[in-house]
Amino acid sequence: MTITFFGTSAGKPTKQRNLSAIALRYEQKNEWYLIDCGEATQHQIMKSDYRLGKLTKIFITHLHGDHCYGLPGLLSSRIMENISTPLEIYGPKGIKEYLENIKKLTKIKLLDYTEIIEICDKSDSTSCHEDNGTKFNFDTFDVEVISLDHGITTFAYCFFEHISNGSIDVKGLESIGIMSGKIYGDLKKGKTVLLNDGTKIEPKEFLLEPIRGRRVIIAGDNCKPDILGDRLNNLDLLVHEATFTQEVFENLEEKVKHTTAKQLAIAAQNGGVKNLIATHISPRYIKNPAKLQNDINLLDKEIEKYFKGNYFIANDFDAFLLDRKSFELKKL
Amino acid sequence: MTITFFGTSAGKPTKQRNLSAIALRYEQKNEWYLIDCGEATQHQIMKSDYRLGKLTKIFITHLHGDHCYGLPGLLSSRIMENISTPLEIYGPKGIKEYLENIKKLTKIKLLDYTEIIEICDKSDSTSCHEDNGTKFNFDTFDVEVISLDHGITTFAYCFFEHISNGSIDVKGLESIGIMSGKIYGDLKKGKTVLLNDGTKIEPKEFLLEPIRGRRVIIAGDNCKPDILGDRLNNLDLLVHEATFTQEVFENLEEKVKHTTAKQLAIAAQNGGVKNLIATHISPRYIKNPAKLQNDINLLDKEIEKYFKGNYFIANDFDAFLLDRKSFELKKL
Numbered sequence: 035m036t037i038t039f040f041g042t043s044a045g046k047p048t049k050q051r052n053l054s055a056i057a058l059r060y061e062q063k064n065e066w067y068l069i070d071c072g073e074a075t076q077h078q079i080m081k082s083d084y085r086l087g088k089l090t091k092i093f094i095t096h097l098h099g100d101h102c103y104g105l106p107g108l109l110s111s112r113i114m115e116n117i118s119t120p121l122e123i124y125g126p127k128g129i130k131e132y133l134e135n136i137k138k139l140t141k142i143k144l145l146d147y148t149e150i151i152e153i154c155d156k157s158d159s160t161s162c163h164e165d166n167g168t169k170f171n172f173d174t175f176d177v178e179v180i181s182l183d184h185g186i187t188t189f190a191y192c193f194f195e196h197i198s199n200g201s202i203d204v205k206g207l208e209s210i211g212i213m214s215g216k217i218y219g220d221l222k223k224g225k226t227v228l229l230n231d232g233t234k235i236e237p238k239e240f241l242l243e244p245i246r247g248r249r250v251i252i253a254g255d256n257c258k259p260d261i262l263g264d265r266l267n268n269l270d271l272l273v274h275e276a277t278f279t280q281e282v283f284e285n286l287e288e289k290v291k292h293t294t295a296k297q298l299a300i301a302a303q304n305g306g307v308k309n310l311i312a313t314h315i316s317p318r319y320i321k322n323p324a325k326l327q328n329d330i331n332l333l334d335k336e337i338e339k340y341f342k343g344n345y346f347i348a349n350d351f352d353a354f355l356l357d358r359k360s361f362e363l364k365k366l
Numbered sequence: 367m368t369i370t371f372f373g374t375s376a377g378k379p380t381k382q383r384n385l386s387a388i389a390l391r392y393e394q395k396n397e398w399y400l401i402d403c404g405e406a407t408q409h410q411i412m413k414s415d416y417r418l419g420k421l422t423k424i425f426i427t428h429l430h431g432d433h434c435y436g437l438p439g440l441l442s443s444r445i446m447e448n449i450s451t452p453l454e455i456y457g458p459k460g461i462k463e464y465l466e467n468i469k470k471l472t473k474i475k476l477l478d479y480t481e482i483i484e485i486c487d488k489s490d491s492t493s494c495h496e497d498n499g500t501k502f503n504f505d506t507f508d509v510e511v512i513s514l515d516h517g518i519t520t521f522a523y524c525f526f527e528h529i530s531n532g533s534i535d536v537k538g539l540e541s542i543g544i545m546s547g548k549i550y551g552d553l554k555k556g557k558t559v560l561l562n563d564g565t566k567i568e569p570k571e572f573l574l575e576p577i578r579g580r581r582v583i584i585a586g587d588n589c590k591p592d593i594l595g596d597r598l599n600n601l602d603l604l605v606h607e608a609t610f611t612q613e614v615f616e617n618l619e620e621k622v623k624h625t626t627a628k629q630l631a632i633a634a635q636n637g638g639v640k641n642l643i644a645t646h647i648s649p650r651y652i653k654n655p656a657k658l659q660n661d662i663n664l665l666d667k668e669i670e671k672y673f674k675g676n677y678f679i680a681n682d683f684d685a686f687l688l689d690r691k692s693f694e695l696k697k698l
Contacts, residue, residue, distance in 0.1 A: 074406035107405035
């Protein structure tokens with residue numbers, strides 16, 4: 035699967051970083067999903083090889099503007115491009131009112147072919163009046179929704195891919211002279227095949243091992259990465275905010291509910307995460323800043339110090355491949 | 367005064383053109399104004415030499431998304447940059463509900479230091495419950511609001527600069543040996559000055575001629591440019607949409623309330639406009655298109671054929687100077 039960052043800035047855009055938006059694509063599916071949609075996400079998509087017509091699900095982590103102000107424009111462009119692919123939008127309670135108000139006032143067909151699914155925040159029994167659960171089952175993966183700690187209802191979305199049936203051992207079958215697509219298909223379905231010469235071929239002899247699904251968590255803003263608990267254990271990929279370095283955070287005049295690079299690295303290390311991508315970087319961090327404490331490299335060093343797995347700090351348009359078999363993460 | 371285009375596309379952004387947003391700055395004032403604010407206007411501002419802290423008035427022509435979806439993000443960035451310059455937002459009824467709903471749902475201080483002034487559409491007596499007129503008087507200019515024809519309440523904003531008092535004839539005064547700032551100031555105020563040698567200096571002898579104010583109309587989407595009536599007569603500058611060429615417009619399956627380049631050119635010519643800038647260009651028009659009818663040059667040729675004054679087709683980041691004395695428009 036591929037994870038592409040359309041925006042990696044916290045709060046407001048900079049010349050280098052746009053606001054939160056992440057594309058997720060499973061190689062076996064001819065569609066893609068968007069997690070968060072800050073202002074100008076449609077502009078970033080336009081610069082990439084992703085197309086709005088193949089976007090079928092949007093997951094919004096929370097309703098702060100830097101994560102959702104790009105939704106109305108993206109939906110509006112869908113309508114103007116006559117896209118009629120069904121689109122599902124998942125998000126916290128309030129997202130429906132947000133989009134329906136805008137639709138009403140701007141008097142355009144903003145929500146055609148679109149379904150909005152509001153999610154309960156279980157920590158707040160009054161926050162949801164719809165009977166949506168916190169787990170969604172799709173054909174090849176499930177999405178579990180975890181409430182985070184950010185002062186406003188905020189979610190992490192856990193993309194847990196289903197185990198895939200073992201594929202056919204084509205090389206093995208070819209080595210005994212069997213090249214027929216029909217036989218391959220029957221074996222894949224679990225049928226015993228009787229050859230013309232009377233030989234019986236049992237499926238279990240020529241099916242490779244099933245492959246476990248990839249487990250990926252993409253979290254919204256959050257000041258307690260530990261809240262993800264056991265789900266971090268052997269997690270193939272955690273994408274999580276690291277808005278500040280520890281030093282800058284400790285000197286902030288007003289405390290904010292964000293995670294530091296150090297806190298994220300420690301939580302990922304203790305939890306047992308295999309691959310980590312830090313994003314949602316405060317606009318203060320740049321290359322060669324006037325104040326040394328705002329050097330983007332300090333975030334990197336802080337993670338390196340406390341996390342021993344494979345990690346990256348995301349930049350806009352960075353794309354990562356999480357391999358289906360090796361479960362290794364590499365930057366494309 | 368300078369008019370800078372942050373966006374010139376109709377409906378949706380393209381790789382070359384962002385959505386409607388125009389900056390207006392009078393050289394004698396240390397502030398600037400924004401007319402319309404499509405998505406990612408704050409991104410365009412960031413790429414220019416305009417600063418949010420000097421933006422004091424926003425005029426929204428209408429509530430279609432391509433003219434206003436950039437407002438929440440721009441306001442949000444103002445708050446994050448701790449800008450406390452008062453900001454006035456003028457727009458049709460509904461703009462207050464639009465912004466207040468977003469403020470409520472995203473739970474941030476979106477509207478601090480901001481006043482929203484909703485404007486009556488006089489053609490619809492039910493559309494406004496506030497007693498705002500359709501003319502606003504500021505210190506050096508007035509803004510008259512004209513209702514256009516676009517299917518949704520849409521305005522043109524007419525920026526009519528006040529006549530400026532004649533400035534002091536410094537060269538003339540210097541030629542008779544008078545260099546005193548105090549004397550210049552008294553003459554400017556209309557006082558007669560008595561010199562030490564008994565000479566009387568009358569203000570009218572050393573005040574240059576007053577300069578008439580520049581008259582500029584920036585119109586929102588509109589299918590009837592004639593609706594601007596006598597205001598077009600000797601108008602220094604009309605900025606108006608020309609979404610389509612005549613040929614493309616006539617072949618549209620669904621008729622839309624927009625102006626063609628031909629219609630705009632004829633209205634500007636008949637009305638007596640001196641300088642014309644066409645903007646809000648349909649995304650179909652590009653350089654070297656696959657279909658010849660979508661050639662951006664056709665818009666230019668259509669205007670050239672019917673309008674004999676000075677004209678431009680705006681591109682993103684084009685800036686134009688309307689000279690204070692010669693009233694000539696030139697591209698910077």
